[in-house]
Each structure stands twice: as C-alpha cells, then as structure tokens.
Amino acid sequence: MIPTPTFSASRLDESPPDEPARNGAPAFSPLYQQIKALILRSLRAGEWQPGEAIPSELEFAARFRVSQGPVRKAIDELAAENLLLRRQGKGTFVATHAERQVQYRFLRLIPNDGDPNSEVPAQRKIIDCRRLRSSAETARALELRTGDAVLQVRRVLSFDGQATILEDLWLPGGPFKGLTAERLSADQGPMYALFEAEFGVRMVRAEEKIRAVLPDATQSALLHVDPGTPLLSVERIAFTYDNHAIELRRGLYRTDHHYYRNVLS
Amino acid sequence: MIPTPTFSASRLDESPPDEPARNGAPAFSPLYQQIKALILRSLRAGEWQPGEAIPSELEFAARFRVSQGPVRKAIDELAAENLLLRRQGKGTFVATHAERQVQYRFLRLIPNDGDPNSEVPAQRKIIDCRRLRSSAETARALELRTGDAVLQVRRVLSFDGQATILEDLWLPGGPFKGLTAERLSADQGPMYALFEAEFGVRMVRAEEKIRAVLPDATQSALLHVDPGTPLLSVERIAFTYDNHAIELRRGLYRTDHHYYRNVLS
DNA sequence: CAGTGGTCTAGACCACTGG
C-alpha cells in the first residue's frame, strides 16, 4: 500500500466508527492507537486464549499495512497495562493469572517477616456459594439492575494454618453460570485462573477501598479472633477489558502477622 | 561522530564504570539505558531544579552524538517513573510536588462521597518537631547508624474541620539541618514541596505497609476518637533518586469518612 | 513563526530462544 501522506482520521477503518468525534475537534488519533484498539478488540473477542502467543510484530505490520514502529508501540502499551506479556526471542503472549510467576497478582498481603516476593501457598476453604438476587448496592457496583441474578461466594484463606482472610464475592449470574462450591473447592491455583479457563472472564484491573473496621460476631468467629480485633476491610471492584466491572469483593484481613503493601510513585 | 558499528559496551563513557559486569556476561547495556543513567546523574546532582525544563530531545541527541530515538526512549522511561514531566509543544520538566495538579501525590486517602480527584484542602497542625538520636529501628529504615541525629515531627491533618490523620515523621538530621516547627507551620502546600525548595530533597517513590490497629491513649486524644476505634496504620518509607531512603513516616488514618484507595493492575 | 514533543517509515543490525 502506498503510504497516505496524512492520516488525521484513520487508515485502518474496518468498522463503523464508534466515536466519530462529535465535537468540533477532528479528534486526531495516531496509528498506533488505532492498532491498539484493534488488538484490544481481538483480545476481548477471545481470538487468542490466555497464555497463547499473538501474531508477531511483523505479521501485524503486514496485516495492517504499516511499519513495525506503530505496531510495536501499540503492543508496548498493552504490555504496560499487563494485558500482554513480551518475551524476547519467543513472542508476545496474552496475560494470564495462571502462571507461577504472577500468581495472586492482585493480592497485596505480605507476611511480616518473609520477603515480599515469597510464595503464597494459601489454603483455601469455600464456606458458601449461592445464587441470589442482587441488592441495589451490588447491582450498582456490577453494572447490573437490582434483582438480577448474582452469585455470592464466601471463603476463608489461611496462611501457615492460621485463618487470615475472610472474603465475600459477588459475581454476575450470566457470565458465571454453572459456578458451584464444588467446582471452586476442587480447584488448585488462583481463583482468577479458574475464571479465565472456565468462564472466559479475564481480570485486568481492580480498584480497592481500604478501611479499618471491627468484625461482627460471625466474622470474628470465622477468623478466630476477638470481636475487638481491628481488621483491614478491603473492598475490591475488578474489571475486564474496557473497564467493565465484573466482580465485587469484600475482604477482611488480619494484620497481626501480615501487612498490606503498596508502592507509590 | 561516525556511528560505531557495534555498541556492546558503551559509546557514552565519561567516567569509570560503576559496575563493570564482574561476572562472565558482557552485561549488554543499550544506548538509551546509558543516556537514562546520564540524565539521572544530572538530576541527582541538581543540574536542573524541580519545575525547570531540561534540554530538548534534539539537544541531548547532539550532545550525546546519537539520534533522537534513544534519547526519546530514555526520557520516556524517566517520565513513566514520574521523575520527568513531558508537555507537548513546551518541553520536558523536572517533576515537582509543588504543582496544583499533582499536590499530595502520595496521599491515598479519599473522602467517602467526594470524587477521587477532588481537592484536598487539608488543615495542617504541627504538634511537635524535635531533634534526637535515632533508635536502632529508625536507623535501619533510614540507612543511618543507631544514634545518628534525626528530626522527629508530629502533626495532625484535618479535613472539613475533623482531625483525620496523625502522623509521625523521622528525617535524617544531615540533609534536613535547619528544619523547625516554625518553618513547617508557616508553610502552605505539601510538605514535600517545602523539602524540595528548602533542602533539595526530592521524594520520588515510596513504599507503604498498611495495617489495622487500635490507638493508644495519646493517639486517640489527638484524633478525638474512642480508644476502641479501629484505625489504619500507614508506615511509609520514601525514597529519593537511586532508591535512597530519606524519610520514615508512621500515619494513623481515621477511615469513617475516608478510605485508602489503591489500584491494582 | 520557530521550537518542542509526538508519530511514522524503511532499513539495518543485535540479543535471545528453540529446533
């Protein structure tokens, strides 16, 4: 293809424009952003499975009729967002929660003494898993309508034999049809890896709201702590592609032998 | 300069190599990494002040006798680490804590209702500021020797008239010689901005350990809360260039009207 | 208008992986 001298709109149009820049501005979009959007669409459509390699940079360049540069920059950004994983000499792969390296990618609880990178051989115990109608609050968080079907899961994570985390999860009933306590209990490895493999749901980003709270009677019993013990309340909303909320999670963390680690920059 | 056909070691050497790759591997270091290290050295040396513009990409390219590409990539990485700030059409600037946009860059406490980006017009009150000899624990955190001079500061931050954060800070006596309660109290704006302007200390990165705790009598009095109120304990170590620890901070956060926000990816 | 950062091309070569 002969390089178009200007590209203020796009050279890659394959579908009706989603956002045709309704305001006065022409909304300049560089080539690499358009390429990024196309790759993102393929990811969302499940064109490649988690852990699989995507086409090489040169392959994309040929397909899109551009040079390697913009393709590289598009992939760079997706890798920076942890959607893709580059491995020199091997290829670029769809990120997954199922790898040894990045297991428990979203868990920030670190043992007081152990090093931050140590293994996290949690012991998991499913307390409950039931289907119910969502409350207004849950519906809002999960972008559903009040009363829509949701799955609620309760579990306890133990470290070194000591119950440390009590978690309640809410998942939309649709995407997670067929999820049962048995299925969850049988599984080894991170829950998010199971979500990828069994339900095609890939957790990509999450936001957490953290507070200090006291447990109620049920909670303190499940964690084997005194009702006066302060605990970390960690409320998480996890997102798939396109910032679509797909999980609500409320955790209670004991912080007598662990701490929640965060890095600021 | 005639481009050297290979550059497995370096083309930019200006000083004895710090880490001459003692092991068998040649320790390949791309041009842009060497450029990044040089810019970093200038930053550390205070060659440009916070808020000032650094030389343009083309200027660096000419100075280092390379093309724009590697310079660009070096600056890209420094900008991604929040050491520099790019502004199209204007230039690249040394990051600062003194800008309206990024005020309280390291404060993650958000009001329950207000939007996450809202202003943070905290009211600050210095309770105490004294010079003392560091404990073993403080010395370890600040990379000092036990007994070295340190400054200890205690302050309370209020939001909307309500005392919300009680903080204790420890700073190495050397770099912060001359810091007084009066100087701190007189200042408007973020404390880190004052550190930049008055002491040339630039906070670049920080790590926080978060736990849920109960306050002691003194703490609960200062925050006007019941001794049984669970609080967030936020222990921060802040670093300047080269991962050099320069501040230890222990905060107690009320989380009845605020939450600590974190994003995972 | 000049100067800055931002994008793109075409082509070369290097480093790493695995058959």
Next chain:
DNA sequence: CAGTGGTCTAGACCACTGC
C-alpha cells in the same frame, strides 16, 4: 539456523505552544 522481540539511524512530517 530461522524467527522473535529489542535497539538504532536518518529523515520526514504532524500537533501543540507561545511569541
């Protein structure tokens, strides 16, 4: 060895800022 990502060059043009 071929294929992949990673680095570099030389040069062109675009978008944004401010004089």
